Amino acid sequence: MQIIQNRRQFLGGLTAAGGAGLFKVGPSNATGKPAPETTTVRLGRWVGGAYCWASLYLAGELLRADGLTDVRYVEGDTKVDNTEWLAGGVTDFDFNMPSMHIRSIDAGARIKILTGVHTGCWELRADNSVNGIADLKGKRVGIWALDDHPHVFLTLIVNYVGLDPDHDIEWVVGSPMQDFIDGKVDAFLAGTSEFPKIRSEKIGHTIVSNLIDRPWSQYFCCMVAGSVDYVEKYPVATKRVLRAILKSADFCASDPMSAAHELVDRGFLPSYDEALLTLQETQHDKWRDYDAEDSVRFYALRMQETGMIKSSPQQILANGADFRFLDELKQELKM
The missing domain is CATH 3.40.190.10 (Periplasmic binding protein-like II)
Structure with a gap:
């Protein structure tokens, strides 16, 4: 495991306050909300790729402005799928397809699917x-x-x-x-x-x-899951992590050119053209419209049909999903 911590990636020429201003969001403490239970969170980073993780990468600056001052971007074992980073305790949150989260839940991993972000990968x-x-x-x-x-x-x-x-x-x-x-x-x-x-x-x-062809275009391609230990122990921090990711997703949808520049300038992605095309062809505003529970149910049913998992969609949702934070954020972040 390698923790990526250098000035270029974390600051990218911006202060934490500047990063918050960029996304037009202020610290939660300013509105009288409770401080996070921890100041640390570990997010994944796939070196040289993962262009669809844009909102995860851009969330770091918002989190620092919002009280989680120790944001660590962690590179896990790239020989395995990154869901294993979360299941193995290397990261606290994972950005992945619902199918991979579901497989981990079926295998008994202590994770919770928390929100969808976009489609079209x-x-x-x-x-x-x-x-x-x-x-x-x-x-x-x-x-x-x-x-x-x-x-x-x-x-x-x-x-x-x-x-x-x-x-x-x-x-x-x-x-x-x-x-x-x-x-x-x-x-x-x-x-x-x-x-x-x-x-x-x-x-x-x-x-x-999966951007335009049904049924795949009707469901999330990338969803966020969190460690049960982190989510249950740090609910305020968890909500701030999701808030930062979803605010970043709004930024990616509304201003893909600026978002692509930020991703490259901060050292998360190497190619501006690839970053821009990714943002233009992945619908980052769908987190407001698509039903996260429906996406989990759809993929779980397909996986049960193929014999990939033994659990029913109902069991997957009961054991491995928690959408209360998403429901709250949809109300708080209405545009």
């Missing part, structure tokens, strides 16, 4: 032999690794149209986009950091986009 791209998901039967599909969140998402997509993910698809582990370019696979799942290249170079064509 993925496009399934294919060559001319594939015109729809059903055409993937017998095809080679490129993935980064077995059982990581892109592979899990693809498995749910193909199962939804009646294909058997274990027998109808040839999963090819490697570098999906490059393998597609080299003709080694027939389709691959492109993430937001790859959108500029696939657009400019016209790499394949889109079969499914």
Whole structure:
């Protein structure tokens, strides 16, 4: 585990007060609300990528202005999915697809899904032999690794149209986009950091986009989960963490150009163009409109159908979701 703490990332040329002014939000203490029970929080950081984590990265400055002065961005083991960072106690909050949170909850991890943030992280791209998901039967599909969140998402997509993910698809582990370019696979799942290249170079064509294609576009792609130990012990701090993330999401939606500059200037992301396109194509204002509980229920049902989890959607919600903070924040942050 490596804790990322340098002046460029944390301050980026801004004071805590300046950061708060940027998002048009003042410290909670100024309104007479109780101080947080702790001044420390650990958030994840994926070095060199995770463009869809923008609101998590931008939340740090707001948190410092709001009483959580010790905000630590932690890089966990990049050989495992970052949900394992949360389940293993490396981070206090995790930014991930609902499917990965649900899998952790089913396995008994002490985590709670707290809010959704946005959708639109993925496009399934294919060559001319594939015109729809059903055409993937017998095809080679490129993935980064077995059982990581892109592979899990693809498995749910193909199962939804009646294909058997274990027998109808040839999963090819490697570098999906490059393998597609080299003709080694027939389709691959492109993430937001790859959108500029696939657009400019016209790499394949889109079969499914979770920004526009139902049912996937109707549900959150990225949701926030927190450690039960942190959430139960520090409810005031937890609410401030979520408040900062959701205020940052509003900033990403309303001013993507400025948000992209901030992400690069603070050292969280290397490419302004990739950051900007990500913010333009992921709907960061959907946290107000989409139903977080409905997203968890939808993904849990799909995962139960494929045999990925044993728990029912009702059990997942009962054991691993807590939307009281979100309900309060939707009222407090009305625009």
